[in-house]
Amino acid sequence: MADYIDRQILCQAYVHVEPSHFSAKDAETLRETIKEFIQKRGEFFIGSGIETEIVFEDGSLKIKASIYAKVTIAITNAIVLYGGFRAGIDYLAADGKGLSEATVLECLFQTQCHHNETIHTEARIGVIGQIKRVNNSIDRIGHDLPSVDTELSAKRIDRLAEEIRRLRANIKDQQDIDFVSEKIMAEVDALLPKKAPKNFLSKESIRRYELSRQNIADSLQGL
Numbered sequence: 287m288a289d290y291i292d293r294q295i296l297c298q299a300y301v302h303v304e305p306s307h308f309s310a311k312d313a314e315t316l317r318e319t320i321k322e323f324i325q326k327r328g329e330f331f332i333g334s335g336i337e338t339e340i341v342f343e344d345g346s347l348k349i350k351a352s353i354y355a356k357v358t359i360a361i362t363n364a365i366v367l368y369g370g371f372r373a374g375i376d377y378l379a380a381d382g383k384g385l386s387e388a389t390v391l392e393c394l395f396q397t398q399c400h401h402n403e404t405i406h407t408e409a410r411i412g413v414i415g416q417i418k419r420v421n422n423s424i425d426r427i428g429h430d431l432p433s434v435d436t437e438l439s440a441k442r443i444d445r446l447a448e449e450i451r452r453l454r455a456n457i458k459d460q461q462d463i464d465f466v467s468e469k470i471m472a473e474v475d476a477l478l479p480k481k482a483p484k485n486f487l488s489k490e491s492i493r494r495y496e497l498s499r500q501n502i503a504d505s506l507q508g509l
Contacts, residue, residue, distance in 0.1 A: 293354040294458060296332055297382035299324075299389035300408040301349040303399040308347060316396050317342070320351050323392050324385065328353040331381040333363040346405065347397065351389050353382075357413060357462035361469070371469045372421055379418040382411040416453045420470060423449060428477030432484075436491040443478070443498035447505040454508060467506040474502055 317340045328336045332355055341350040364374030386409030394404065423446045431439055450470065457463045482495040 293337060294357050294456075294462070295352050295410070295412040296336075296355050296357075296360060296378075296414055297328075297386040297389075298350060298352040298408075298410040298412065299386045299393060300406070300410065301351075301390055301393040301397075302346060302405040302407070303349075303394065303397055304346045304403050304405060305397045305399050306403065308397060313342060313347075316349075316393075319396055320349070320389065320393060324351050324353055324389050327385055327388070331385055332360055332378070335359055349393050351393065353385070356459070357457060358459075358465040360414075361465070372473065375414065375418050375421060379411055379414045382414055383409055386410055413453070413456055416449075416456060417466060417470070420446070420449055420453055421473060424470075424473050424477050431478070436486045436495065440491075440494045440498040443495075444501055447498070447501040450502065450505040454505070463508075467508075471503070471506050474506075478502070 321338055321340050325336070325338045328338060332353060335355060337354040339350075339352045339354065341352070342348065343350065360378065361371070361374055364378040365371055368374045368377050390407045390409055394400075394407075423442075427439065427442050427446060430442075434442075454463055454467065457466060478499060480496075480499060482492040486492045486495050
């Protein structure tokens with residue numbers, strides 16, 4: 287298996303089937319067919335500079351078809367195409383999900399497996415999906431800040447900080463970590479003010495908010 291040190295899996299199709307008739311020769315043909323399938327579509331939907339990998343695992347027929355890319359490059363391409371970080375992540379996640387699902391179907395078609403011969407399938411989008419979930423959490427918290435109980439808001443912000451730490455831990459390359467952290471911090475600054483909102487009335491609730499808000503900043507610095 288290849289080791290793409292500075293790259294992440296941006297989308298992956300996982301297929302576990304039990305085809306009625308399938309030989310070693312069929313497997314090699316399938317490998318090349320699926321590789322060409324995801325390479326062409328990956329270049330269109332994600333951009334140039336991607337790497338593809340097809341892995342067959344032991345047990346029946348298990349296929350992992352993956353697209354690797356440098357996160358900074360993939361997101362920058364999406365920002366140029368769609369006009370901003372938020373929109374770029376949304377469309378990149380949608381394209382990655384769609385491509386993963388299409389690859390699952392292509393694997394089933396190429397192996398001629400219907401549902402009765404299919405054990406398990408997954409369409410995965412990896413770190414881009416995590417970034418999208420972080421963006422969505424920031425949106426929800428920012429939207430609810432003026433009306434949600436202050437302690438609940440602080441707890442949600444703390445959970446967001448942990449979510450960001452998990453995201454950073456899953457990104458391999460330091461340049462990608464720094465790039466994504468900078469973009470997310472800009473989203474936080476836009477939607478979660480440093481000073482407590484007006485509905486945080488007591489000194490305790492204001493302090494609680496400020497500590498939680500700082501927890502996000504710390505998480506984005508790897509603290």
